[in-house]
Amino acid sequence: MLDKCITLLQSYGLSSLKKLKQVHAFSIRHGVSITNPEMGKHLVFYLVSLPPPPPPPMSYARKIFSAIEKPINVFIWNTLIRGYNETGDSVSALSLYREMRVSGFVEPDTHTYPFLLKAVAKMADVRLGETIHSVVIRSGFGSLIFAQNSLLHLYSNCGDVGNAYKVFDEMPVKDLVAWNSVINGFAENGKPNEALGLYSEMGSKGIKPDGFTIVGLLSACAKIGALALGKRVHVYMIKVGLTGNLHSNNVLLDFYSRCGRVAEARTLFSEMVDKNSVSWTSLIVGLAVNGFGKEAIELFKDMESKEGLLPCEITFVGILYACSHCGMVDEGFEYFRRMREEYKIEPRIEHFGCMVDLLARAGEVKKAYEYITKMPMQPNVVIWRTLLGACTVHGDSDLAELARIKILQLEPNHSGDYVLLSNMYASEQRWSDVQKIRRQMLEDGVRKVPGHSLVEVGNRVHEFLMGDKSHPQSELIYAKLKEMSDRLRLEGYVPQIANVYVDVEEEEKESALVYHSEKIAIAFMLISTPERSPIRVVKNLRVCADCHMAIKLVSKVYGREIVVRDRSRFHHFKDGSCSCRDYW
DNA sequence: TTAGGGTTAG
Incomplete structure (x- = not known):
């Protein structure tokens, strides 16, 4: 009978206190007393291991609160x-405060x-924040x-x-x-640069950082891709014993993936003793955007098999992103279904965006358009822009025009869209249409967002703009660019002029390409860093097809591994090819 | 027997 009772305890395990009490009553009825050491041991074990009960609902607390004799004291x-x-529930918190003021019994x-x-901070409403700010000042607690x-x-x-x-600056004591x-x-x-500046100011005031x-x-x-600086932070974490801090580790993980250092991110992940679903999601997303879609999906399967870890909506953005960038259309649809049915996560516009991208990237632009028309919500600019981008890649100009009209309605004067469309016309040699777009850009007062690239040498981050000549080593950089261009031509490089949106003379077009900021940044790195050492570039826009081709060849000719972080993803260039497999 | 700061996508 003892065995039977213990089996029962094991099978009900940690389900609930009520179940454990039932088994206890059952054991007493059948003559197995709590004095039995085996029975006692199991019962105590399961009792102390029970998950903590959820807190009682706020509505119950509110009911009691209302029943308390007036006036209610401030502590309550x-x-x-x-x-x-x-x-x-920030809204109720705020209205309770108002109720307290109206009741007038207590300050x-x-x-x-x-x-x-x-x-109020949670509500992220500046106007409300300003109102509350003046309330705090009037109350006399502004100096607290x-x-x-x-x-x-x-x-x-x-x-x-x-x-x-301003608040910070006026604080007499800054802790x-x-x-x-x-x-x-x-x-x-x-x-991010201001954040780093403030950090060194903090250090000079003798204040020690914490987690x-x-x-x-x-x-x-992570935002500016400052790998060397971040690595110093990592070393600092080890020195002061912050390696066990879950939040710090999670950001460190994200930092390594956003610097294109997937191997370091994976090592860190495997060494982390404490992991939560943010850790898993971070690495899944990190793998996906770095072009390791298959690995991202493997990691997700691992996550699913672990107890107590629930994927969230961000995890699924990562998974769907991985599927779309690997061309795994059917798998993508299957994950989308499971997200809703198994995990009860209502898809948001971002998830629909991934699905549109999944179809459009695979060349199914018409299906992608149909999908958009059937979405349960209004498509936003991001969705239409995804379609426009895919139409220019897959050469569907009718659908591209339609997408552009939708974009214009939703968000006029966005330079990227004009550029995308004019690039498409240029690639089809439709120069009069290119001119039309260009005129319209001028009429609408739209200016191209200047492209810039960031690279890090030592502890300094250098920024280059398109056609930048402001760097002190500018002459050397341009000499290197010339050499690069010559060596690439020997490898069969032909500049892809379609990416210049103006109908100018062939030769001029070629020189305009040479000046793209990522090329300048790479030339600078070639002269500033040791041979064969890897190069990392962070770019604010999407890398153009011509630069993509050129960088592939640079990686081969100069024997350098080059990682470019684009506006939306990573390109790992090595031995003349790219991790995106020319599909971005 | 009460108080302030934390990461993942877009």
């Missing part, structure tokens, strides 16, 4: 606001405002460091770095939390 108000914050205290500001830090965070969460910095918030605020709002600082720093390094 604060606690309920905190409860709403912790369950992610907010030093705890109330940080709670309130946290709720908790309130100041909350305000700083509130502004950076709304994307208003100007005001965030580690303040530094971390302002650094992270800059890093997250498209100002939060690491997160802000590494995400700044």
Whole structure:
């Protein structure tokens, strides 16, 4: 009978306390007492291993709250606001604060405002934030460091770095939390260089960084592809014993993939003791965008077999992206189905975008268009642009025109679309259409977003624009460009003039191509770094077909591995070929 | 018996 009871315990295992109690009652009925050491051992083991019960719902707390005799003291108000914050219900947290003010019996205290500001920060509404800011000032709690830090965070969460910095600047005492918030605020709002600058300022003030600082720093390094700098941060993490910090490791993982260092990312992942679904998702996405679609899908299968890890919507963006870039159309549709049915994740517009890309990339532009018309939501510019891009690659000019009209309605004056379309016309030698587009661009006052490339030598990040001659070593760089062009021609390189959108003389077109920022950056790296060492370039736009071809040959002729991080993906060039297999 | 800062896509 003892064996029977233990088998029962094992099979019900960790399902619930109620089940365990049933087995206990069953054992007593059949003469197996708790005094039996074996029975006791198993029962204690399963009891202490039970998952923690979910917290009671806020509605219940609210009911009790309403029943409490008036006036309700400030601690209870604060606690309920905190409860709403912790369950992610910022709207109720804010309205509870308003209720407290209206009731008029009690004044907010030093705890109330940080709670309130946290709720407002989550809502990411600058105007509301400004209103609450003045409320805090009027209340007289403006000098409280908790309130100041909350305000700083509130502004950076709304994307208003100007005001965030103003709050920070005016703080008479800046503690580690303040530094971390302002650094992270800059890093997250498209100002990674400023974030790094503030970090060195922090160091000069003698403030020691912690795990939060690491997160802000590494995400700044990841954005500009500053590998050497990020590696120093990694070394620092080892030195001060932050390698066990899950958040820092997750960002480090993302940092390595965004610098094209997939091997390092994989090693780190395998060494991480603590992993959550963000870690798994980061590596899946990292593998996918670096062109390792098959490996990304293998990793996802691994993730599915692990207990307690649930893929989220971002994981599926990675998976669908992997399928579309590997041409795995059927698999993509299967994952899309499983995402909805098994994981109950409602697809968002990004997922539909991946599906359109999946079809369009595979050359099924007409099917992609049909898919768009059947989507349960209004297609956005990103979707139409995906279709436009695929139409130019696969030469469907009718559908391209249609996509462009849709884009114009949704977002006029976006230079990339004019460029895409004019490139397509140019490749078909339709010069009058090219001229028309170009005229329209001028009329609409649209200017091309200048392309720029970033490269890192030592601890410095160098930036090159298209046709840039401002670098101190400019002469040497242009001499190298000339040599590159000569050596590439010997290898059979023919400039692909279709990528220049103006109908000019052949020779002029060729020279315009030579000046693309990635070529200048690569020439600079060839003269600034040791032979055979790898080159990494971070670009703000998509790499053009001509540069792609040229870089493939450079990798072969100069024996260099070249990793280019594009606006949307990675190209790993080696021995004359690219990891994207010319499909991007 | 209450307070501020963290990463993955687009």
